[in-house]
Amino acid sequence: MNKALTSLNTFFLILLFLSLIFSMFSIPKLNIDETQSIKVNFYELIQEDDILFDSSILNTTIKKETKKASVNDKKAEPSEAEILSKFKINKSDIKNEISKIKLSKEREDILRVSAIIQASISSIWIKPNSLSESLIAKVSINLAPSGEILNFDLIEPSSNNSFNESILTAMNKMTFLEEVSFLDRKLFEENFRNFNLVFKSSGEIE
C-alpha cells in the first residue's frame, strides 16, 4: 500500500512538473506587425488550420476513391451521399462554430485594446538616446474598469538607470487607459484588471 502511495506521489510530482513546464511554453505569441507584438495567452487560437486540414482530407479521400474507381470498375463509384455526409452540419458543430466566433471576437477585442494601449504608451515614452545594450523592464499595472490606472510598479527594472527613469516618467504621464472601459466586464477582469507592460530596447540605432 505504501509503495502504491509513493508511486502515486511521484506520479503527481511528475504531472505537476510537466504542467508547470507546459504552462511556461504554451504562451502563444501574436504578432501585430513586424516591430510590435502582443502576447495573449488566454484563449486557444482559432484553429483556422483545422478547416484547411479537413478539406485536404476530403480531397485526398476523393482522389483515392476516384483512383480506385478507375482501377476497379466493379467497385461502386464513391457514393455522393458519403461525400455529402462530410458536409453535413451537426448541431454540435454549430455550437462549436458559435463558441469559436465568440472566442475570436474576444480575442479580437483583446488584441485591439492591447494595440491601442501599446500605441498610447509608445506615444509618450521618450526613450533615452543611444542605448548600446539591449534592455528589458517590466511594469505591472492595475486598472479600474473605468480605465483609471490605480497603480503601477516597476517589477523587473533593467540594469540601465536612465532607461528605468524614462519608463517611470512615461507611466506617470499616463492616468487613464480609457479604451478598456468599453470592454465586456468579464473580458476586462480576466485580462486588463492586472497586466504587464514589457518595455524593450534592442540597443540598435533606430
Added chain:
Amino acid sequence: MIKFFFMIVFLVSNHIFSILEIEILKGSDNLSKVAFVPFGIESGIEENYGIQISRNIEKNMLLFGEFENLAVNEMLSYPSSENDFYYRDWKVLGVDYSVIGKINSVNALGNLNISYSLFNINRRIKILEGEILGSEDNIEDISKIISNRIYEKITGLRGIFDTKLAYVVNSDANTYQMCISDIDGKNEQILFSSKAPIMSPDWSPDRKKIAYVSFENGLAEIFIQDLQSGERDSIQALGMTNSAPVWSPDGKSLALVVSFSGNPDIFLYSIRNKRLVRLTNHYGIDTEPSWSPDSKKIIFTSDRSGSPQLYEINTKSKRKKRLTRDGNYNARGRYFPDGKSIFFVHGNNGNFQIATKKLSSRYIETLTSTSLDESPTISPNGNIIIYATKDGSNGYLGGITLDGKARFSLPVKNGSVREPAWSPLLK
C-alpha cells in the same frame, strides 16, 4: 497529502503565467520639454546675471536639437527655490523638466554662489540639486558645468558642452587655417595659417595638443602643436610622405600612414623615442587608421580587395579582419566610444553618406541624407556625429544625433569648413 496540496497550489498558480503582456518597443518621436526659469538673484547683484545664466543653459541644452524648451513669457511663475515651486504650474504647460536656480553674492569681489535644481514634473520629484562657486567673469563656464550636470541627469550620458572642435577652414583658394573653437562655435582660435593644404587634425587624449598634416614644405608632413604655447613640431618620421595621424588612447603614440616609394602603409610611431613600427605591409593602399577605445585594435581603409573597404588589425598579433562588404566604397572608419560599433563614409552610386555598423552584426545603416558627406567625428559620449558636407561648392559642418531625432548644421563660417575633430572630455 502535503505533496498533493502542493500540486493543487501549483496548478492554481499556473494562471500566473498567463497574465497579459504588452510589449512596448517603440518610443515617441517627441522631445522632452524643458523649462529654463530665469535664475533668482540676491539684491545687490546685477539683474542680468539671472537671465543670462538660464539662457546660457538653455542654449547649451538646445544645441544639438535633443530637447524642446518653454518660452519664458509662457511660464506661469518664476520660482527660484523649491518652496515657490508648484508642479501643477508646469504640468499644465506640458513641461517634462524644470530648471530653477538662484545667484547669491559671496563677497564684494564679485564672487558668486550659484545654486540650481532640476525637477521631473511627471514624477513630481526633484532629481538634481547643486551649488557652484564662481566669479562674475566666468558665468559662461559655470553655465556649461550646470548644463552638463542637467544633461547627464536627464539622458544618462556624459555632458559635452565643455568639449571643443578642431577643423580646417579654407577661406579662399590659397588660405588654409587650422582652427579650434568651443562646441557651440564660440571662442574660435586660429592655430596655424598656411597657403598649402592642412588636413586630418586629431586631439591628444589630454586635450593639450593637436596633430595634423600640413603640405607647407611641399610634401605631406605631420605636425604636433601645443595648444597652450602654440609651439609646433614636425615629427619627421621616415618615408616620403606621412599622413593621417591619430593619437593612441594613452597618448603615447600615433598611428599614422607612411609612404615609402609611393605605397602607403599603417605604422605606429612612439612619440617619446621617435620609433616607427610597421603594422601593415601590402602593395594596396592602406590609410586612415584609428584606434579602438581599448587600444588593442586599429581600424583602417584599404583597397587590397579592389575597392576601399574597412579592415581591423590587432596591434599585437597583427591579425587582420575585413569589416565591411556592402557596396564598393567604405572608408574613414572610426570606433564608437564603447568600441562595439563603427561609423564610416559609405559610398553608393556617387552618394557619400555617413553609415554605422555594429561589429557583431552584418548590416550597415546609413545615418545622413545629404550626398557628399565626409570625415565624420563622434561626440565623446557617443551620441552625436558631426561631419563635413557640401552645399554647392561651400563646405559646412552638419550633425545628427544617433537616434536620428535631431539634425542640425553648425554656424556657417567665412569659407569652407572641413575635417572636424571632436575633442575628448576634460579629465
